[in-house]
Amino acid sequence: MLEVFICNFPEHAFVPEKVIEEVLIKGSPETLQVAALIDSGSIRVRTVDDRKLIQKLMSDFTIDPGEAEAIALALKKKGAVVATDDRNAIRACKLLKIDFITAL
Template identity: 35%
Template sequence: MPNSPIQRALENDFVVVTGTGAARRLLTVELHSEDKEKPVGQVCQLGASWGSSIYISFLLELRSSYFVIMIVFDASTLILIAKADLLDLFLTSINVPVAIPREVEKECCSSKKALDAIIIQKALDESRIEVFTLRNRRLVAKLRTDFSLGRGEAEAIALGLDENAQIVGIDDKNGIDACKVLGIAFTTAVGTLIRSREKGLLEKPDAIAKLALLAKYGRYKHSIIEDARLKLEAKP
């Protein structure tokens, strides 16, 4: 809805989504930088109301005194692009840091014999992906409660907020909804594939083959896969 309260809020300097319900909780959480020398000046207020539905009131100051160009991944997207043999291509084609929180590392690499886990672990061993330990545990807990997120998804979004990341890669539905509400730029494994094709990094047959792998391993609607197929085939 182009004129919804959420859309109007996202077009301004602040994200404000309000709701009403039987009970309301409000928590103020300071977002800390890993580098104490960097002033953050960013505070978010998280509130949630419970009734027959969950309503969320979130105020996030988008302006801060520094901006970090970083891409943060959730396990869902990282595992999918590894399964589709896209990870090495992606890491080679970008010139910005890629980061994951500690919980995402555990989720991705717990199965030592899985090929995707081996691929991701190799990228970690080569320092192509950096692992962060979240210190703002209250923010992680609040995100989990307000958006019904798993620990990995909540840590990825919290890391994106904490580090002012450029974009978050996430395929979890609740995680995507959280990014939309919070005004966080995000992409998915399919989006990463499409962008790789648009940049000329993949020929059409290879891109279509990788899309088939994403369709096999991901929980994508048929319409999403078909739309992606059209975009991949549209580029000469």
């Protein structure tokens, strides 16, 4: 399902390093699929340098580093959409007026 979504998305999917770290290093059911999408260029990994913003997002919304980095990327990239199933990240997106998609 992830591959169908990513491949049909009108632009490139940008994913923060922390999310990739969580998926690839810690492991998840999607690990092999995500690795293949990165190798094919369908997913582009981005570094988020604004540590203050990430810490503020984590503190203000009680979210993990991966969600905070995704929201930070969206704040810096006009028209970005955050994909998340985290309720607090969804709340943050709503309050910050960031478009999001979720399976919830």
